[in-house]
Structures are given as structure tokens and as C-alpha cells.
Amino acid sequence: QKPGRPRAPGSPVAGPLHAAGPGRLPGSRSRRSRPVSAAPAEGTGGVGRGAGTPGPPGPPGPPRDGAPRHWALRPAQTRPRRGPSPSTPPGPGRSLRPRAAKGGRTATPQNWTLDPAGDWHYRWISLMVLPILYNWVVLILRCCFPEVQEAHAGLWQALDGLSDVLYLLDIAVHLHTGFLEDGILVRDARRTRWRYLGSWSFPWDVVAVLPTELLCLLPGVPRVPGVPAARANRCLRVPRLFEAFDRCETRTGWPNAFRMAKLMLYLLLGIHWHACLYFALSARLGLGADPWVCPSSPRLLRRYLHSFYISTLVLAMVGDTPPAQREEELLFLTAGFLLAVLGFATITGSISTVIVNLSSAGSALYPAAGPVRRYLRARGAGGRLAARVARWHQHLRAQRKPPAEWRVLRHLPRGLRAEVAASVHLAALRRVGLFRGWERGVLRQLVLRLRPQVFGPGEFVCRRGDVGREMYFIREGRLAVLAADGVTQLAVLGAGLYFGEISLINIKGNMAGNRRTANILSIGYSDLFCLGKEDLAEVLAEFPSARAAMEAKGRELLLRMGQLDTGAEAAALAAEAEAERRLRGLEAALEGLQTRAARLLAQLEASALRLALRVRRLEGRLQLRDGAVRDRAGRDGAARADGAAGTAPPQQPAGPQGPTGGQGPTRAQGSTEARDVLRAHRPPTAPGPSEVQGAPRAQEPGSAGGQGGTGMQGPSKAQGPHRAQGPSDVPGAPKAHGSPTVQGPLRARGRIGARGPRGMYGPGGAQAPLRAQGTPMAQAPLRAQGLPRARRQIGTRGPGAMYGPGRAQALRRARGPSGAQRSTGAQDVPGAQGGPRGAGVPRD
Numbered sequence: 001q002k003p004g005r006p007r008a009p010g011s012p013v014a015g016p017l018h019a020a021g022p023g024r025l026p027g028s029r030s031r032r033s034r035p036v037s038a039a040p041a042e043g044t045g046g047v048g049r050g051a052g053t054p055g056p057p058g059p060p061g062p063p064r065d066g067a068p069r070h071w072a073l074r075p076a077q078t079r080p081r082r083g084p085s086p087s088t089p090p091g092p093g094r095s096l097r098p099r100a101a102k103g104g105r106t107a108t109p110q111n112w113t114l115d116p117a118g119d120w121h122y123r124w125i126s127l128m129v130l131p132i133l134y135n136w137v138v139l140i141l142r143c144c145f146p147e148v149q150e151a152h153a154g155l156w157q158a159l160d161g162l163s164d165v166l167y168l169l170d171i172a173v174h175l176h177t178g179f180l181e182d183g184i185l186v187r188d189a190r191r192t193r194w195r196y197l198g199s200w201s202f203p204w205d206v207v208a209v210l211p212t213e214l215l216c217l218l219p220g221v222p223r224v225p226g227v228p229a230a231r232a233n234r235c236l237r238v239p240r241l242f243e244a245f246d247r248c249e250t251r252t253g254w255p256n257a258f259r260m261a262k263l264m265l266y267l268l269l270g271i272h273w274h275a276c277l278y279f280a281l282s283a284r285l286g287l288g289a290d291p292w293v294c295p296s297s298p299r300l301l302r303r304y305l306h307s308f309y310i311s312t313l314v315l316a317m318v319g320d321t322p323p324a325q326r327e328e329e330l331l332f333l334t335a336g337f338l339l340a341v342l343g344f345a346t347i348t349g350s351i352s353t354v355i356v357n358l359s360s361a362g363s364a365l366y367p368a369a370g371p372v373r374r375y376l377r378a379r380g381a382g383g384r385l386a387a388r389v390a391r392w393h394q395h396l397r398a399q400r401k402p403p404a405e406w407r408v409l410r411h412l413p414r415g416l417r418a419e420v421a422a423s424v425h426l427a428a429l430r431r432v433g434l435f436r437g438w439e440r441g442v443l444r445q446l447v448l449r450l451r452p453q454v455f456g457p458g459e460f461v462c463r464r465g466d467v468g469r470e471m472y473f474i475r476e477g478r479l480a481v482l483a484a485d486g487v488t489q490l491a492v493l494g495a496g497l498y499f500g501e502i503s504l505i506n507i508k509g510n511m512a513g514n515r516r517t518a519n520i521l522s523i524g525y526s527d528l529f530c531l532g533k534e535d536l537a538e539v540l541a542e543f544p545s546a547r548a549a550m551e552a553k554g555r556e557l558l559l560r561m562g563q564l565d566t567g568a569e570a571a572a573l574a575a576e577a578e579a580e581r582r583l584r585g586l587e588a589a590l591e592g593l594q595t596r597a598a599r600l601l602a603q604l605e606a607s608a609l610r611l612a613l614r615v616r617r618l619e620g621r622l623q624l625r626d627g628a629v630r631d632r633a634g635r636d637g638a639a640r641a642d643g644a645a646g647t648a649p650p651q652q653p654a655g656p657q658g659p660t661g662g663q664g665p666t667r668a669q670g671s672t673e674a675r676d677v678l679r680a681h682r683p684p685t686a687p688g689p690s691e692v693q694g695a696p697r698a699q700e701p702g703s704a705g706g707q708g709g710t711g712m713q714g715p716s717k718a719q720g721p722h723r724a725q726g727p728s729d730v731p732g733a734p735k736a737h738g739s740p741t742v743q744g745p746l747r748a749r750g751r752i753g754a755r756g757p758r759g760m761y762g763p764g765g766a767q768a769p770l771r772a773q774g775t776p777m778a779q780a781p782l783r784a785q786g787l788p789r790a791r792r793q794i795g796t797r798g799p800g801a802m803y804g805p806g807r808a809q810a811l812r813r814a815r816g817p818s819g820a821q822r823s824t825g826a827q828d829v830p831g832a833q834g835g836p837r838g839a840g841v842p843r844d
């Protein structure tokens with residue numbers, strides 16, 4: 001079918017083509033152009049021509065040219081891209097800030113969605129602290145001190161307006177603040193908007209900015225004294241204040257100081273509110289009317305400060321307030337004290353937490369000197385040793401060398417911990433000669449295995465003869481290498497060097513084995529990195545060059561110290577070379593074996609595939625043949641029925657090819673089935689050539705092998721008609737049916753038809769018809785050829801072998817009884833009584 005030509009219904013290519021495209025072959029011109037026209041063209045998502053053409057974003061509609069929908073619905077290509085994917089986590093190099101559009105064709109659309117953990121968002125909520133605090137401080141002041149409101153009405157109006165603008169802007173910012181979904185920042189503007197609009201904070205924020213003061217201007221509404229009271233809803237914005245404080249607390253470098261400042265702010269705010277309310281009550285009761293109320297003073301500040309002082313006495317539970325006399329005063333004072341209990345307890349608790357935090361932060365970094373001192377005292381080991389311990393602790397704190405930093409970092413995830421440790425120690429590690437040139441990533445892995453240790457002056461880091469368990473890299477300080485006498489100084493090691501490796505790496509000929517070869521004494525304070533034996537082995541396994549460098553240096557030192565047994569070293573080297581050689585030989589042998597095994601496996605697979613294909617082909621042929629046989633049998637049966645009824649004279653078969661001539665599906669089929677039919681029809685005195693030649697031809701291995709299934713079926717088919725007419729049938733048949741001409745072949749065909757090519761392959765199926773024929777001899781070969789065994793034969797001996805024995809057996813057995821059967825079977829045929837018996841003889 002040519003491209004573009006309409007397909008005929010039911011065309012074999014219709015399926016694949018339909019799946020691939022709208023009735024066009026892949027690669028045709030219209031196929032390439034169609035998706036572009038059908039799918040909306042986009043900036044980056046298109047394919048083929050016009051992929052880069054900007055087009056209107058939107059859902060892909062039905063294609064204009066009537067192409068099937070699946071052309072247009074290709075989500076990966078047709079989805080409009082608006083900047084970065086909303087669910088794509090920002091890469092390491094991508095900023096979370098709103099990005100300015102860049103010029104040029106590759107400009108990305110601006111995305112003003114804020115990262116809630118980002119800097120811009122933090123700055124914004126920090127700014128929002130101002131209007132919220134303004135409303136919390138000033139509104140109550142203006143309500144309770146009317147002079148304040150009246151004196152600066154214009155200023156308050158301006159500030160109120162500014163605060164409202166900021167509140168509204170904050171709603172806008174909220175609408176454009178991303179959120180995390182499955183740990184990934186969602187920056188899609190639509191989704192962030194809907195998320196905020198659907199949350200409880202949206203109505204809350206709206207209520208907090210409603211212009212409630214305008215209600216006071218409505219006629220009939222009683223004027224709220226001092227309009228500020230009508231703005232009380234502005235205080236509802238306090239959750240944003242808490243959010244800002246929380247964020248600041250996690251970001252600041254002085255969280256404890258911040259916590260203290262926050263507490264003080266809450267305290268002052270509480271006192272401020274109490275003072276305002278106290279003044280309002282005093283003004284209502286009459287300023288200076290009794291000792292409890294605020295005295296009347298011409299100065300506003302004086303009155304406020306007096307109120308603030310009284311409130312501090314109440315809320316700080318200091319007491320010593322003027323005695324309350326009126327009920328209102330008593331109630332107010334009692335409420336104040338109750339609040340004070342609550343507030344004071346909270347504040348005291350918070351302050352103590354801050355103090356504990358402060359001290360625990362120090363103790364987490366530095367080991368506490370107290371317990372060691374007490375331990376030494378308890379054990380009676382004070383004196384100079386205790387002084388040294390104290391000096392060591394002092395050195396750590398003074399020099400800010402926390403040895404227990406790993407304890408602090410242990411809560412971090414491994415990757416982050418490696419980053420932190422690398423940022424702190426990488427510079428020091430790079431100074432170590434061994435690590436020079438190592439990649440940063442490797443050093444980052446190494447730094448997690450290193451443990452910082454600080455040794456004081458006069459301390460031995462290791463002693464000669466000790467078993468080596470770790471090696472050291474010198475970060476800071478000087479250390480002396482002392483000989484066996486503990487006095488002779490062999491060398492002085494400084495920052496960037498390492499020691500303690502000889503006893504860890506197995507240097508050939510090292511007479512010390514895994515024991516230290518020298519004493520190492522810290523001259524002053526030494527800041528070292530310690531690396532354990534296992535960790536070192538892992539590192540060296542990855543870096544053979546580092547191992548070689550270490551071994552070379554260790555060998556040189558051992559030689560200098562006279563601790564290298566060169567004879568043993570040579571022997572070890574020779575043994576190693578020999579082992580290496582043998583290993584290589586084994587490896588080569590193994591490789592050869594593997595290659596052979598792979599080749600054999602490939603051969604096995606190929607032959608299995610071949611055989612499977614052949615079996616399938618044979619099955620197909622058998623099915624075809626069986627169908628043809630059934631057709632022919634039906635036709636012949638009808639013809640014979642006609643003959644028996646006397647409506648038509650007996651017909652001579654069509655030549656030596658049998659009734660079907662050369663049109664049968666297979667030659668064997670023609671020879672076996674046609675032969676049977678011929679035999680049934682042929683007068684007994686005129687045996688046709690096919691009677692004599694047909695059967696042997698069907699039994700010839702060549703003819704059977706050439707036609708696949710015939711070989712399999714040949715014997716049983718050869719037996720089929722004969723055994724059907726076999727000894728047991730012979731006497732019964734004519735008696736039962738009165739018309740033996742019809743009866744014999746018909747019965748035979750019925751059996752053949754019942755057997756079927758599939759039944760042939762199944763063990764039961766193969767045996768059933770034959771068993772029904774009462775020929776145990778015939779069952780044996782077929783049973784032997786049941787599918788599983790037949791398959792096994794295919795696998796092991798090949799198709800020839802499969803057909804060989806089974807077929808030979810079957811034929812052999814078939815020949816034995818079938819001769820007799822044929823002769824007896826011929827008795828079924830009316831014309832065959834007498835002379836025709838000989839027709840079967842030559843075949844045997």
C-alpha cells in the first residue's frame with residue numbers, strides 16, 4: 001500500500017498504520033507536517049518543523065485536518081511550558097528568586113513565585129513585622145489616650161493607610177508564595193493561588209484588612225470613640241508576626257539572644273496594654289480620685305509612665321501597688337495578677353530554657369572539665385596530672401578546637417555532614433602532602449573518617465613497640481620522633497606531615513611487623529587528624545598511588561632505622577610475583593572457559609529457537625492437512641451415500657493421485673487418505689496403482705520428512721482405516737450395517753477426523769483414538785511420541801531422530817497387523833471379497 005492511498009478495510013497493514021499515524025506510512029511528508037499543524041506549536045515542546053515557533057499555549061485541541069486525536073495528544077510535547085516546571089526541584093545552580101526575563105529568543109517567562117524558605121520571602125515577612133507591631137502598639141494607645149489620637153490625627157491616618165497597603169500587599173505575596181509538595185517546591189502560580197485561597201489564612205487575612213472604620217461613618221451607626229477602636233481587626237494579623245519570629249529564630253546566628261529579645265517584647269507589649277487599660281479605667285473612675293487610679297497630670301507622658309509603672313508592678317508580681325478600693329479597681333487588679341502568674345511563669349520558663357541552651361551549646365562542643373577533675377580527685381590522682389588535664393581543657397576552649405565536633409554533627413544527614421566537615425577541614429587536609437592532588441570529592445569522603453585529636457605538650461602520641469591501630473596527619477603543632485631510648489630525636493614533624501603508617505601497611509621485610517617503630521612525642525600542643533586502620537585500608541585500596549608513596553617512604557625509614565630485612569623482602573617479592581603469575585594464568589584459563597561456555601550457550605539457544613520454529617511450522621501444516629482431509633472425507637461420504645442409494649453408479653477415482661489429484665495439502669495426505677478412499681471404491685479385481693504404490697510412498701522417510709507432520713501421522717493414519725476395519729470390526733461390521741461398502745471407509749474417516757492433528761501431539765489425544773480402535777500395538781509408538789517426550793527428542797536428537805524411531809516403530813507395527821487387517825479390512829469392501837485381498841500383500 002502506497003503512502004497516502006486509502007487503505008482497504010481489513011488490509012493487513014491497517015493495524016500497524018493506524019497505531020502509527022493517520023493512515024500514512026511513517027516518514028511520509030504529510031506525517032511530518034501533521035503533528036505540527038495538529039498540536040499547538042510551542043516554544044520548546046514541539047517536534048519536527050516549527051518546533052521552535054512560539055504559539056498560543058493551551059490544551060491541544062482536535063487537529064484541524066481531521067487527523068485522529070492521538071496525533072495531537074502527546075503530553076510530553078504539547079504541554080505548554082511556562083518557565084521552570086512547577087514540580088521541578090531547583091538545581092544547585094538555579095536561583096529561587098524571581099528571575100528577570102533575559103533578552104533574546106531564549107528568554108524564559110518571569111516567575112514571581114516566592115520560595116517560602118528563600119531570602120525574599122524572609123525579607124518580606126520581616127518587613128511585615130512593622131505594620132503588625134504598629135497596630136498592636138498604637139491602636140490601644142490611641143484608644144485609651146484620646147489626646148494621642150487627636151494630637152497627631154494626620155500622622156495616624158497616613159500610618160494607618162500605609163499599614164493597610166502593606167497588609168494588602170502581603171495578601172498578594174501570599175498568593176505568590178510557593179509550597180512544598182512531596183518535598184519539591186511548587187512554583188506554579190495557579191496552584192499557589194488556589195492553595196492560599198483555599199486555606200484558613202486567606203479569610204483571616206481578609207478580615208484583618210477589612211476597612212471596618214468606615215462603618216463608623218455610616219449614618220445611624222454609633223461612633224466608636226476614637227476611630228482607632230474600629231480598627232481592632234488589624235491586630236488579627238498576628239500569625240504573620242509569629243511566622244516572622246520563627247523564621248528569624250532559625251536564621252539568626254544568635255538564636256538565644258533573639259529568644260530573649262522576643263520575650264522582652266512580649267513582656268513590654270503586655271505591660272503596655274495593661275498600662276493603657278489601667279489609664280482608661282482610671283480616666284473613667286476619675287484621674288486622681290483615689291490613690292489607686294492614675295493621678296491627674298497635665299503631661300501626657302507622665303500619665304503614661306505612671307500607668308506603665310503600675311502595670312509593671314502588677315505583671316511582674318512585684319506587688320507594692322496602691323490598695324484598690326472600688327470594685328472595678330479590685331477586679332482589674334485581680335485580673336492583672338492572674339495574668340501575671342501566667343505570663344511570669346511562661347517568661348521565667350523561657351528564660352531558663354535560654355540559659356540552659358546557652359550552657360549546653362558550649363558543653364556539646366567541648367568536653368566538661370569538671371567530671372574529670374572530680375574523678376581524679378576521687379581516685380587520689382590530683383596534683384600535676386589534674387593540672388595538665390585542666391590545661392588541656394583550657395587550651396581547647398581558648399583555641400576553639402572542639403574535639404567532639406562529630407557529636408554535634410552526627411544528627412545531620414551524611415551528605416550534609418560531609419559538606420560541613422569539608423568546609424571546616426578541607427584547607428587543613430590540603431596541606432597534607434599525601435592528599436595534594438586528590439579530588440575534592442574524595443577528600444570529602446575522607447574527612448568524615450578523620451577524628452580530630454589534640455595532644456598537650458610532652459604527651460606521647462604513640463610509643464615504640466605498641467601495636468599500630470591508627471595513623472595521624474598533623475594539622476598544627478610539632479612532634480618529635482624519638483628512638484627506642486626515648487631521648488634520641490630522629491626527626492621533628494610539623495604541619496602537613498603524617499606518621500604512624502608503617503605499622504599499619506604491610507611493608508615487605510618490616511622486622512617490626514605491626515608494631516610501632518618509634519616514639520612520637522608532642523612538643524607543644526598538637527592538633528592532629530587520626531585515621532583508623534580499616535579506614536586507611538579502604539582509602540589505600542581506592543588509591544594505589546597513595547599506597548605506593550606510603551610504602552616507599554616507610555621502606556626508606558625502615559632502611560634508615562635498620563629494621564628492613566632485605567632478604568625477607570626479596571623473598572616476599574618473589575612469592576608475590578609467583579602468586580601474581582599463577583593468578584594471571586588462572587584468570588586466563590577462566591576467561592577461556594567462560595568464552596566457551598558462552599559460545600555453547602549461544603549455540604544451544606539458536607538450535608532451540610530453530611526447533612521451536614520448526615515445530616510450529618509442522619503444527620500449522622498438520623492443521624491444514626487435517627482440514628483438507630475432513631473436507632474430502634465429507635465429500636466422499638456424500639458421494640458414497642448416493643452410490644449406496646442407487647442414485648449414482650460407483651465412480652472411478654480420478655487417476656492415480658486419488659480423489660483430490662495433486663491438490664491435496666500434502667503428498668502424504670493424498671497418498672494415505674486418497675488410498676483409503678480408492679480402496680473403498682475400487683472394484684476388487686482392479687487394484688489401482690495407488691493401492692500398491694501409495695502406501696509405501698507414504699511410508700517412505702523421504703516423503704514423510706519432506707512434509708513434516710506426515711511422518712508423524714503416517715503410521716497412525718495408515719493404521720487408522722485398517723484397524724478401524726480390523727479383526728474386531730470385520731465380523732460385526734457387515735452384520736451391523738448391511739451396507740459394507742459405505743460402512744468401512746466412513747468409520748475409518750470418522751476415526752481420523754476424531755484424532756485431529758492436535759490430538760496427535762497430546763499424549764492422551766494421541767492415544768485415545770487408537771485405543772478406541774482396539775490396537776494396543778499402535779498405541780505404543782504413539783504413546784512414545786506423546787508431546788513431552790517428542791519435544792525432548794527434538795531437543796536432544798533433532799527432528800530427524802524424532803521422526804525416525806517413532807515413525808519406524810509405528811510403521812513396523814503397522815505393517816505387521818495391517819497386512820492382516822488390510823486383507824480383513826478389504827472384506828468390508830464388497831468388491832474386495834476374494835481376489836482383492838492380494839492387493840494388500842505386496843505392500844507388506
Ligand SMILES: Nc1ncnc2c1ncn2[C@@H]1O[C@@H]2COP(=O)(O)O[C@H]2[C@H]1O
Pocket residue numbers: 462468481490491498499500501502503504515516517518519520557560561
Ligand atoms: N626517622 C623517622 N623520621 C620520620 N618519621 C619516622 C621515623 N621513624 C619512624 N617514623 C614515623 O613514626 C611512626 C611510628 O609509628 P609507625 O611505626 O607506625 O610509623 C612510624 C613512622 O611514620
